[in-house]
Amino acid sequence: MYKLGFIGCGNMAKAMLGGILEHKTYDAIEIIGSDPFEPSRRSAEEKFGIHVTEDNCEVVQNSEIVILSVKPQYCEAVIRDIKKAAREDQLFITIIPGKTLGWLEEKMEKKVKVVRTMPNTPAMVNEGMTGACCNEAVNEEEIEKAKKILSGFGKVEFVPENLMDIVTGVSGSSPAYTFLFIEALADGAVAGGMPRSQAYRFAAQAVLGSAKLLLETGKHPGELKDMVSSPGGTTIGGIRILEKNGFRSSVMEAVLEGARIAKTL
Known part of the structure; x- marks a missing residue:
């Protein structure tokens, strides 16, 4: 056996x-x-x-x-x-x-x-x-x-079982969204002149370190975002562009769409 x-x-x-x-x-x-x-x-x-x-x-x-x-x-x-x-x-x-x-x-x-x-x-x-x-x-x-x-x-x-489809959206499918984000970050770096292999390392490590920082400090993600968003600085400028293009709304819709499709499988 x-x-x-x-x-x-x-x-x-x-x-x-x-x-x-x-x-x-x-x-x-x-x-x-x-x-x-x-x-x-x-x-x-x-x-x-x-x-x-x-x-x-x-x-x-x-x-x-x-x-x-x-x-x-x-x-x-x-x-x-x-x-x-x-x-x-x-x-x-x-x-x-x-x-x-x-x-x-x-x-x-x-x-x-x-x-x-x-x-x-x-x-x-x-x-x-x-x-x-x-x-x-x-x-x-x-x-x-x-x-x-x-x-x-x-x-x-x-x-609870009624959350299992949301689990699919927020963690089951989200590695693909994260890879897409890393690729987009790297594309931006390449557009700015950085070699692609180096751009992937910078982008992936930033995502890895950010996730670890959130989990180990227990701080709210908004608080961690605010810590790096200086008045009139580079980060808040980038956030403004992301929000202008519906960044958070798009991510939320992706999670909910994944959960919706999971129910139909």
Whole structure:
């Protein structure tokens, strides 16, 4: 019997595996993964040393905890494949946007223990942010097990399920918005004469340091903004241009649009 099973060995599963193994939450010999795509299976096997199979049911039958790491469009077919093998004493952790706890229970056709999560791609460098919720069948010990797994590649917070789509908007999708912002900062620097590779380093480090400053000081982001916005200075001038072009409104709309689409998946 394996401690942990992955159904799906794609990028997010690999990000999770890297953190789980690095933090020694589980050893490679305690983990099994399945994927219909042979290169994905081989990549997971070679990189992490886990056991792999193309049979999803083998994972479910032989794992204490199962992580469903599949795209939303394939989720129903996967559940149809594994539901007979699923046991009511198993813990299922899902990273499938838009699929509610009730939907998962309905498709399983039995009462199962489910933790629904929304991680993000910074999990690939152990700096992920994961939102999670669970159904009533999950006990406190199992919640702690889930937290231990999810904190292996970043931070995790449990939230009410009605906030899970907003989690998708504010952290699940926002790395892409952040990369877009970094690219735009670098483009501005390049326009001003800086070499592109150097511009990316300056922009990315500024974003990294700003996020760390916010988290470690606990100060309101507006207060930190005001600290660097001298009267008549360069920063407040740049802020004026951003606000003139609807910067904050655009970001807010992007978060809400991500949440809206998540509900339809």
